[in-house]
Amino acid sequence: MTPARRTGSAGGARSRTFPPLPPRPGSRGPFAASWWGNAWVAALEGGQGAEGRLSRGRTYARGGAVGEITVSTGRVDARVQGSRRTPYRTSVALPQFGDADWDRLLEAVAAHSGHIAALLDRAMPPELAEDALAAGVPLFPRREQLEPSCSCPDWGHPCKHAAAVFYQVARLLDEDPFVLLLIRGRTEQEIVDDLQRRNAEYAAAEAAEAPPVPAAAPAGVPARTAFAAARSGLPPLPPPPPPVDRPGPVPVLSGSAEPGAGIDPAALEFLAADAAARAARLLADALAEGHPESPLPVELTVRQDTVRLAAAEPPPHVLARLAADATPAGPAALARAVSAWRYGGPAGLAVLDEAWTPAPAALARARDELSPARTGEALPELRNRRNHWTAPGLGVQLRLDPDGRWHPYRRERNIWWPAGPPDRDPAAALAAALNTPD
Known part of the structure; x- marks a missing residue:
């Protein structure tokens, strides 16, 4: 798999x-x-x-x-x-299981070292499911x-x-x-961490109750102690690498492929340059002060990554391949997606691809934000359908994303095109949509 x-x-x-x-x-x-x-x-x-x-x-x-x-x-x-x-x-x-259910389930798992070993080996013994059921927590x-x-x-x-x-x-x-x-x-990490904690507690209790070992007898290590210490005994991490101010050079691959091998050297060079640039940004973020509190970047979907690569201005034949993979509608649809990505990233692409229905409370907040009392000026009439607010006759539209930002759109040749970056102020987003392009 x-x-x-x-x-x-x-x-x-x-x-x-x-x-x-x-x-x-x-x-x-x-x-x-x-x-x-x-x-x-x-x-x-x-x-x-x-x-x-x-x-x-x-x-x-x-x-x-x-x-x-x-x-x-x-x-x-x-x-x-x-x-x-x-x-x-x-x-x-x-x-989902409640906290009390999880406590009973993990207690049943921790009571049998074989259950833990099987799970870590990506297997589930029937006895584990039986013990969970006996604890009142049916897995299925x-x-x-x-x-x-x-x-x-x-x-x-x-x-x-x-x-x-x-x-x-x-x-x-x-x-x-x-x-x-x-x-x-x-999550797997939460479960493993909880099982390690329980095993450490069991090991400490066993050590306190164990009779003294005769001097001549070889000392042993309880299995639970070894399991609990498996990660704590790792050597310290090496010092972080020095910061870098730019990505490293990309190897020249043009002409290196065997005839008929089906490898596109120019495409590989482009992907290598993109990977180097992303690695440099990630390293800079990792070395920045306060990084441990920063979340890891969310991995992109295939659609998002295809549009991101197209926005990086690849060679024309690579762009044509990306257009074929991104959408059956062809290069024009990809160009619109690239525009949405450049203005708003993943959120901009999401409001382009799909409409969504705000909850009543979110819809009320949006209408309040569009009122003259909040914007400080009278906006043109906007007709609402789901998360789209359209100004009839003006060829402009605002699209609301789940984070409360307004994305401006302009109708061009009967197609809605992104017209600017999102803004939490709907009046500013509408001004961007109304602004005539050069």
Whole structure:
């Protein structure tokens, strides 16, 4: 399985994003390869009703219709290709364990060193699930606990697209049972740290109660002590490297490829230069004062990274390849995405790609920000649809992002184009949209 990209803080990834899994032809036999993966499937298939949708969901999953999957605490999100051209946005929410549940579960795991070793080896012994159930913390959800959501018109519970996502998660569990524990509310790092703490406490209690060892007997180390000290005994980190003021030189690769090898030297040179520039920025951030309190950069999606590379002005033939990968609409759509990226980064690209519906409280705040009392001037009439505010007849629009920033847009040849950087002041963003381009 392709390794997952992880996003979140340095203290443990709160979500993990997996690339699309390859199709798995055939319809007979268990869907998953592990017993715990099939136990996950059994949770979906238990109960009565929706068998037809489940069957179609299984077929979708086996056929590779499920795209990139993001697993986070309490939910799974993915896009599923159905009969329409645009994939459906699908999610499945599941209940998370409370603190008391986690305490009982981790106590049951820590009581058996074999459970810990199996988890670290990316396996789940049946005894672990049995001990969790005996502690009143069933690892696998019941079907009625699932809360599917999908942008498709099917009102089934679940629809075939949500069922496909649920089936595909079973294949992720085959490779890493920590995926199940992440859905239930805690990251791998949080779980390992808690188990280490519990083992250290057990080791200290055992050492206090142990009878004195005869002088002639060889001294031993309790297994829990060794496990708890596994990380604390590491040597100190080396001193940080010196700061750099610019990226290093990029090797010249043009003409070095063998004929017919399918390698584009100019594209490799461009990617190497981009990687060097990003490494220099990351190193500068790491050496800056206060860096330990700064979050790690969030890893970009394939779409975001493609647009970012296109914004870096690659060679024309590399740009053409990026345009083909970024969108079926071609170079014009990529140019619009690049403009959104240059003005607003990932948030700018997000408001270009998708509309969203603000919550009532956020919608009320937005309307208040657009009032003359707040802006200090009378704005033109703005008609609201979801997070878009459009001025009829003026060819301008404001788009609100989830962080409360307004992105200006201008209509050009019947297409909405980004017109400036976002601003928390809607009047300033509207002025940028109204400003006639040179």
